[in-house]
Amino acid sequence: MNRIRIPDQRAIIDRRELASQIAALHGESDGDARREIVEALKQALEDGRAELRRRLDEKPSAGHACTGGFSFLVDQLIRVIYDHVTEAVHPLANRTSGERLTLVAVGGYGRAEMAPHSDVDIAFITPHRRTPWCEQVIETMLYYLWDLGLKVGHSSRTLEEMVRMSKEDLTIRTAMLEGRYLWGDQELYDEAAKRFRRDVVAGTARQFVSEKLEERNQRHKRMGDSRYVVEPNVKDGKGGLRDLQTLYWIGKYIHGVRSASELVDVGLLTKAEYRSFRRAEGFLLAVRCHLHLLTGRAEDRLTFDFQRQIAERMNFAERPGQAPVERFMQFYFLQAKRVGSLTGVFLAHIDDELAQKRRRTGLLAGFSPKPRMLKGYRVFGGRIAAPGDDWFKSDPVRLIEIFQIAEAESLEIHPETMRQADRDSGLIKDEVRRDPRANALFLELLAGRNDPEMVLRWMNEAGVFGRFVPDFGRVNAQMQFDMYHHYTVDEHTIRAIGLLNKIEKGELAEDHPRATRLIHKVASRRAAYVAVLLHDIAKGRGGDHSILGAEIALELCPRFGLSDAETELVSWLVREHLLMSATAFKRDLTDPKTIEDFVERVQGLERLRHLAILTSVDIRAVGPGVWNSWKGQLLGQLYDAAHERLRLGHVQEGRVPRVAAKKRTVAELLDDKNGLLDQAEQVFDDAYWIAEPEDVIALNIVQYAAAREQKHKLSVHCEYYEARGATLVTVIAADHPGLFYRIAGGIHLAGANIIDARIHTTRAGWAVDNFLVQDPVGKPFREPSQLKRIEDTIADALANRIELAPKLAQRPLPRTRANAFDVSPRVVFDNTASNRFTVIEVNARDRSALLNRLARTLFEARLIVQSAHITAYGERAADTFYVTDLTGDKITESSRLSRLENELLDAASDQRQREMEDA
Incomplete structure (x- = not known):
């Protein structure tokens, strides 16, 4: 755009010296020195590139100098080649009026903005019909450029063709708009530029x-x-x-x-x-x-x-x-x-x-409609504008007011006023931040009924948001260096506020039915919006952002005008905003202790409602595809169980009535096959009836009865499970050690990811294991061929027809860019999270068959896995196992826990992955 002066140009390339070298090579060889000339040009190109790389290393932010330097380098090479071709290869003593050629640099090359591997875009322009001489010169030049390894985008047109094609094609017109004289006939270039402005550009601006x-x-x-x-x-x-x-x-x-x-x-x-x-x-x-x-x-x-x-x-x-x-x-x-x-x-x-x-020029020439006035602002054509240049200077609170009015009245802010707001944002000092009217306006905007997301984004673009809420300014444009979060912290937060607004208006009722109901039941809707604003406010400060954010909330909420009760609620929500998702995705929700521990931290229905809403918008605002029906189901299951416990002060039904109620529902689902229920009651213990949902139990009973009737040693069944947004895989087999890790390996080998697993053993010694699986991008398998592949691969794995370890090691992780992150494996044991099981959580880099390796390690440690819960956060996986030893007891011995930790860390490490791949 602006031609930059290139210092010490000859250190990049000396055109005269190169031209002399080529002329000498040509003269010494009687005109047959093409190979030597190409080598000389290549050497000049490589030397120039090396010099420019060195300069960029010295001044790594000098983008203009670097791109200008590469453009200069290519310019000089093309000029040397043109002169050599027209003077030595295809000389012409007396050119006619048609044997004229001009070289025009177009596109990014025309702007003299050429990155090291950018295309070299050249337009060869001739005055009229192309003559044989022009075609020979163009062809020979292109072969030289291609021999240099340059990626050339070229066109060869007459003046008339240039005008006609520029009119017809926007891309060509844009490229020619940036045309820069490169070499050749200067008068022809000037004529082409004149024709372009006169015949193409004139009258077509709009x-x-x-x-x-x-x-x-x-x-x-x-x-x-x-x-x-x-x-x-x-x-x-x-x-x-x-x-x-x-x-x-x-x-x-x-x-x-x-x-x-x-x-x-x-x-x-x-x-x-x-x-x-x-x-x-x-x-x-x-x-x-x-x-x-x-x-x-x-x-x-x-x-x-x-x-x-x-x-x-x-x-x-x-x-x-x-x-x-x-x-x-x-x-x-x-x-x-x-x-x-x-x-x-x-x-x-x-x-x-x-x-x-x-x-x-139109019919309304001379007519100028008057804007209307709104609270001192000019409103015209759906835009609100400041009435004068000193409007914000005379009252800086107006910097907040204009955005609030824009949201309330569904108006755009005139860009000239946005420019003023940007310029005057520095007027927002502590006095303005403490001003009750300014804070009331901000809170009204934040919890606006129309489109607070859009207006808050404008406010952020103008620099007003970060000035008024300095803590938010600190996370402005702050990236979270992981593969889970798709947006910067400020963008994630503003999107979450917009999602809350859509939920409140009922626009997301299909995906978030519970949150859509709850937002109209909370005592303070503005507390919900402030909690969303502040939930990530302390990211990037070091330490736990939830705890630090809760402290910030205690300072900001009173300033915004929230009551003591609202302030306490918002602070709690910020501190615990990850509690619900961590519990739902990493813990066994059928274990009563899970619900008891969760309720003990929530302690109230109002908190529970707000936490459910905040959790939903926080997850969905992470990025496209992060929210799915499986997560919605888990959060809903946790909410319902906690709601029942908080409302009644105890679990509504004891173990025996709950099992009896489930059996009645299962009998209805079985319909004409309900006679199978009597057999199932003799086979499955109470733990199974409590752990599994009724629809899965009905499916298991039918499959189990068919397998026993036909005396199958193995029964594998897959079907799309719409209620969970996943595919249900049920494996019925004679129980034996290592069954779980082999099934997991087979599922991984079929290209599926396990997101949940429940392992049961009948009184007759048969394993009935239910897995929920999805594809690598979080979608269920539905096609019959996909389901058949999963079934066959599990059967092959259990029959030892395939060697799992080497096969699994060969499967690449779909997100290979995970290698860009440092994820140190971590193992956490919790003997308080369940009354019956030791809970083991393993955090590690997500990779092919991680679950299989961890499950095998638990098998080799002589542990029984009762359930597994798998969660992925971008490049990081969090796998949770509920286990006992062979006698059904928890693992409490410190030496055994220490040994198990080392074995799991080894299984989860990058080194183990590399060893498996090498093997």
Whole structure:
């Protein structure tokens, strides 16, 4: 966009010296020196690249210098090649008017923004019909460029073809818009530029802007439609380089600017905004250059495995509570946020310009409708605007008020006013933060009935949110370096607030029926919104963010105007916001002790209602696909059990009545097969009846009876289990040691992930094991061929027809980028979580067949697994086992626990995985 001065150019490439070298090679060989010439060009290219890599290492944030340097290097090579081809290979003494050729750098190369492995985009333009000489020159040049290993995007057009195709194709028009004279016939280039402005651009500004913005919107949708996705695309993602380039294209198309700096001259950006433009652009270009150099290819996705390396290359240091990679990504997202702010202001100016042109030339020329006034603000065309430039300076509380009015009245904020708010956000000092009116307005906005998510996002973009709530400002653009969280902390929080608003309006009743009912039963809806705002407020500070966040809540809630009771509730919710999900996903909900321990910490129905709502929106706001019906079922089961215990003060029914009630329901489900119930009552003990849901029991009874009648030694059945959003796999076999780990291995080998497992042994010595499984992206298996594969693989594993260990080691983990994270395995024993079992929780890096290896370790330790609960948090797995020893007792001996811990850590370690793969 702005041609940058390249210092010490000859250290990159000396064109005159290279040209002399090539001329000498050509002369010495009687014109047959192509191979030697290519080698000389390759050497010059490699030397230039090495010099530019060295410069980037010295100044790792110098994005403009790096991309400008690579453009300069390619420029010089192309000029040398052109001169050699036209003077030595295809010389022409007296060229006709048609034997003229100009080389135009287009696209990113035309902007002189070339990352190390960017395409070399060249337009070869001729005046009229292409002559044989022009075609020979173009073909020979392309072969030289290809021999150098350059990826060339080229076109060969006459002036008329250039005009016609630019009119027809937006991509071609955009590429030509950035056309830069490279070499060849200067007069022909000037004529092409003139024709482009006159015949293509003139009179089409509105159409071009509309098409470019639609193109941008479609690109954003493909890239996740948020500038805060934790693996952003530096080039095409929201807030990336392409968004800045779009601003330049529009400015150039409408005003004919030749560089980004001229956007200031035509009034589209202020000088301060232009400086922000250049800073953001320079940083993003530097990141892109590092990506290209690290990967050795044109890579624009800033994935986890490269984030840590680039943070190191760009000299980001560690800070308390923040790793270098997290600081690097926070800075990245701040730049992306700045790009978003600039885009809003810029497009508002363009919109106003085009609107004025329409009024001046249309039927309503001369007619100017008056805006209405609302609480001192101008409202026009669905937008609210400050009435003057000193509006916020005269009363800084208005910086909060305008956003509250926008939410309450469903108005957009005029981008010029957003620019003012951004500029004046520094006026928000302690006096404003303590102002009761300002806090009342903020609380009204936060718990708004229309669209608080959108308006809070605007407030955040303008820098007002972080100024008014400094603790929120600290998590602004803060990344969580893991594969579980899809967004930065501030974006996750704002999305969660939006989800709560949608739940309250009944828009998510299908996915969240319980939360939709509960939000209208809580005593304080504003406490629910404040709890969502503050639940992650202390991330990145070091220490437990839940405990630190609870302390922040005790300070902020009174400031916002919450009562003592609301403050206590919000503080508790922030401190315990992970309690419900941890209990539901990692503990056996059929174990009465699980419910007792949970209720002891909740202690009240109002807390339970709020916690259920907060847990739902927190999980769903993590990212697409994280919430599913299985999680909803587990949370609902926990809620219902806790609600019953809290409401009655005790469990409603004892063991015997509960078993009897289940048997009655099962009999109804069995219908004409209810005669099987008598046999089942003799086979299954009370623990089985309590642990399994009625519909699963009915399925198990029918399968068990059929297996016994046909005297099958093994019965495996799979079916889609809609109520749980998973596939139910039931295995009935003669019980024997190691059965569980072999079944788990077979399921893994079929490409399935186990999310829950219940292991039972009948009085007759038969194992009846129920597994819930999903595919690697959390979806159930439904197709008959998929279900048959699972059944066959389990049967092969149990019959020893396949060797599990080597086969499993060969299966790659679908998320191979998990290797970018340090996940140290950890084992926790809990003999208080259950009255009957020792609970073992293993946290480790998620990988192929982890459950199988852990289960085998428990088998070799002579332990019996009664149930297993498997949870994945991105790259990290948390597997929980309820176990006893062979006599049915807990494991309490410290030496045995210590030995078991070491064995489980070894099974979960990266080293064990590598040893299995090597074997």
